Amino acid sequence: xxxxxxxxxxxxxxxxxxxxxxxxxxxxxxxxxxxxxxxxxxxxxxxxxxxxxxxxxxxxxxxxxxxxxxxxxxxxxxxxxxxxxxxxxxxxxxx
Numbered sequence: 126x127x128x129x130x131x132x133x134x135x136x137x138x139x140x141x142x143x144x145x146x147x148x149x150x151x152x153x154x155x156x157x158x159x160x161x162x163x164x165x166x167x168x169x170x171x172x173x174x175x176x177x178x179x180x181x182x183x184x185x186x187x188x189x190x191x192x193x194x195x196x197x198x199x200x201x202x203x204x205x206x207x208x209x210x211x212x213x214x215x216x217x218x219x220x
Contacts, residue, residue, distance in 0.1 A: 135206065138205070138206060139200075139203055139205075142203060145201065146196055146197060146200060148191045149196055150196050150197065153192050153193060154189060154193055157185065157186070157188075157189035158189070161177075161186070161189075162180065162183050164177045164178050164182075165179075165182040165185075
């Protein structure tokens with residue numbers, strides 16, 4: 126911990142960025158599972174006559190995990206705001 130108050134603002138921005146990545150990861154995982162599980166379970170087979178081979182289902186689940194990890198790793202590229210003057214956080218003006 127340092128005695129610099131600008132680090133508090135940086136922490137707030139980083140936490141917002143982290144939550145946006147959590148939401149994005151959730152949407153990706155939900156999309157993969159909503160599409161992949163019914164196809165892999167062959168519940169759509171009677172209407173579509175489409176079967177998903179198990180190896181492709183495994184690859185889709187691995188891709189889901191890799192995309193979530195990759196999206197999380199994008200936080201490593203976070204740069205603190207350069208100009209911390211006249212910021213507004215939650216409707217509060219910081220000068």
